[in-house]
Amino acid sequence: MGFFDILKSIFTPSDSLRIRAGLNQNDLVDIKKKWEEIEMLMKLGKPSSFKSAILEADKLLDHVLKLYGYLGNSMGDRMKSLPRDSYSREFFDDMWGAHKLRNEMAHNIMYEVMDFEARKAIGQYKNVLQVLRVL
Numbered sequence: 001m002g003f004f005d006i007l008k009s010i011f012t013p014s015d016s017l018r019i020r021a022g023l024n025q026n027d028l029v030d031i032k033k034k035w036e037e038i039e040m041l042m043k044l045g046k047p048s049s050f051k052s053a054i055l056e057a058d059k060l061l062d063h064v065l066k067l068y069g070y071l072g073n074s075m076g077d078r079m080k081s082l083p084r085d086s087y088s089r090e091f092f093d094d095m096w097g098a099h100k101l102r103n104e105m106a107h108n109i110m111y112e113v114m115d116f117e118a119r120k121a122i123g124q125y126k127n128v129l130q131v132l133r134v135l
Contacts, residue, residue, distance in 0.1 A: 023067050023134065031134045034060050035126075042122055050118035051105055057125035058102040061095070064134050075099065091131050094124035 023031075034056070041053035058075070065078040072078040079095060098121040105111050129135040 023064075027067055028134060031060065031064065031129075035129070035135055038122065038125075042118065045115070047112060047115075050113050050115060054098070054102050054105060054113065054118060054121050054125075057122055058099060061099075061125060061128060064129065064132055068132070087131060091128060095128045097121070098124035098128070 038053045038056050038060070041049045041056065062075040062078065065075070065082075070078040070081045072081055076099070079099065082092075084092075101113070101117060101121045105113055126135060
């Protein structure tokens with residue numbers, strides 16, 4: 001291996017822009033605690049608590065992506081940086097579907113989330129976080 005090959009291997013991002021491999025135990029405890037709070041919001045059964053649960057779940061997913069080192073200026077950029085060959089289509093469908101609902105809620109002041117939409121989105125976030133091995 002030549003000098004330039006060594007430099008290239010040092011400075012070339014690997015694993016689809018992922019710069020940190022994993023979380024520590026404290027991160028996992030904090031994530032699980034936050035997820036329990038999200039589930040409590042869902043149990044309240046009010047439209048305002050559904051909205052809060054979805055917003056918190058989205059922030060939690062973004063936090064996990066950052067902890068794993070996925071780069072981007074926005075959550076969407078970080079989601080796009082996940083390697084397609086490492087996760088299933090269902091994983092990406094769940095992640096984008098839930099995030100799309102969050103965006104609709106955040107950008108449309110007239111949008112009222114229905115209970116079945118909230119339950120579906122929270123289920124999608126849970127699936128994604130389980131695949132990412134944080135729940």
